[in-house]
Amino acid sequence: xxxVTQSPTHLIKTRGQxxxxxxxxxxxxxxxxxxxxxxxxxxxxxxxxYEEEERQRGNFPDRFSGHQFPNYSxxxxxxxxxLGDSALYLCASSLPGRTNYGYTFGSGTRLTVV
Amino acid sequence: TQLLEQSPQFLSIQEGxxxxxxxxxxxxFSSLQWYxxxxxxxxxxxxxxxxxxxVKKLKRLTFQFGDARKDSSLxxxxxxxxxxxxxxxxxxxxxxxxxxxxxxxxxxxxxx
Numbered sequence: 001x002x003x004v005t006q007s008p009t010h011l012i013k014t015r016g017q018x019x020x021x022x023x024x025x026x027x028x029x030x031x032x033x034x035x036x037x038x039x040x041x042x043x044x045x046x047x048x049x050y051e052e053e054e055r056q057r058g059n060f061p062d063r064f065s066g067h068q069f070p071n072y073s074x075x076x077x078x079x080x081x082x083l084g085d086s087a088l089y090l091c092a093s094s095l096p097g098r099t100n101y102g103y104t105f106g107s108g109t110r111l112t113v114v
Numbered sequence: 115t116q117l118l119e120q121s122p123q124f125l126s127i128q129e130g131x132x133x134x135x136x137x138x139x140x141x142x143f144s145s146l147q148w149y150x151x152x153x154x155x156x157x158x159x160x161x162x163x164x165x166x167x168x169v170k171k172l173k174r175l176t177f178q179f180g181d182a183r184k185d186s187s188l189x190x191x192x193x194x195x196x197x198x199x200x201x202x203x204x205x206x207x208x209x210x211x212x213x214x215x216x217x218x219x220x221x222x223x224x225x226x
Contacts, residue, residue, distance in 0.1 A: 004156070033212070042120075042202055042216030043157070056212045090156050100145045100206035101164075103214075105156030 002027065004106035006091050012112045013081050019111060021076040025093030026104045031055075032074040033103065034066060035090040043090055048099075049074050078111075086113045117141075118205055120217030128225050129195060135188040135220045137203035144206050146179055146186040147214070151200040193224045 005024040013019050025032050031050045035043035045058035049068035068074045072093075078085055088110050092103035119138045127133055137146065145164045149157035161170050163179035163186060170177045174197075176189040190197055200221050204214040 031212075040219075042204075042218050043214075044216075045213040048212045058213055092156075099212050100162075102147050102159040102162045104159065105149075107155050110154075 004029075004091055004093050004104050006089075006106035006109050008109060009107065010110045010112075012114060014114055015081055015083060017081050018077065018079045019081060021078075021089050021091075021109045021111070023074045023076070023091030023093075023106060025072050025074070025091075028095065029093035029104065030072050030096045031094045031099055032068060032072065033092045033094075033099075034074070034076045035092065036060075037088040037090055037108070039087075046076070081113045083113050086111060118203055118215050118217040120203055120220055122220060123218065124221045126223040126225065127193060130192055133190050133193060133222070135201055135203075135222075136185070137187070137205075137217050138185045139205060139215075140184065141205070141207070141215075142183050143215075144183075144208050146183070147204045147206070148177055148186070148188055149202045149204065151202060151219070157202055190222075193222075195224045195226050198222060198224050 003026050007022045033048040034046040037043040046060050047057040048055045052068045063079045065077045088108045090108045091106045094103045121136050145162050147162045148160045151157040161177045166181045166183045168179045174191045178187050200219045202219045203217040
């Protein structure tokens with residue numbers, strides 16, 4: 001049973017460009033959350049998607065947007081990239097109605113902005 | 115802003131020793147989750163504690179949720195080199211708030 005799958009694994013972009021990161025949740029999971037993790041820090045919540053809607057958003061600017069598809073997969077889009085957007089971007093999924101009981105994380109996408 | 119203070123930030127001990135990692139907050143959480151993260155990988159859920167005073171054991175790891183549900187600890191008995199990694203605690207605020215609050219992590223190194 002595949003867990004959470006993220007693509008690509010690594011990405012290098014130039015300041016001002018746009019990027020799209022993709023996530024397939026674990027089988028049976030319907031909720032997808034996105035996190036940003038800077039080196040040496042804990043993850044920071046970007047937003048959570050459920051039933052194709054953004055259910056909750058963290059303290060991130062509108063440059064960060066997302067989408068969830070009918071098959072529960074999700075995309076994270078970041079526009080007008082800044083150097084400070086360089087980080088590990090993590091996708092996490094959870095069982096229906098069990099979001100406070102723990103998440104399954106993907107291995108992440110390492111984004112480097114130069 | 116809710117915070118989870120995790121300590122120590124870094125711990126390097128010899129194989130066979132015991133250790134405890136702490137997560138403390140002034141806020142009440144509906145659940146407290148512990149994760150372990152390897153370099154270049156995502157966090158892996160170890161355990162979730164939900165009830166105040168709850169204790170859960172995972173082999174040599176013992177997790178405790180404070181009575182007031184504001185703090186938690188992770189105790190490792192007879193640490194082994196395979197326990198090396200980054201340990202993260204994360205608190206779920208309420209049943210209707212889906213944002214996890216994360217500690218900064220404890221980098222643990224167990225020397226053979």
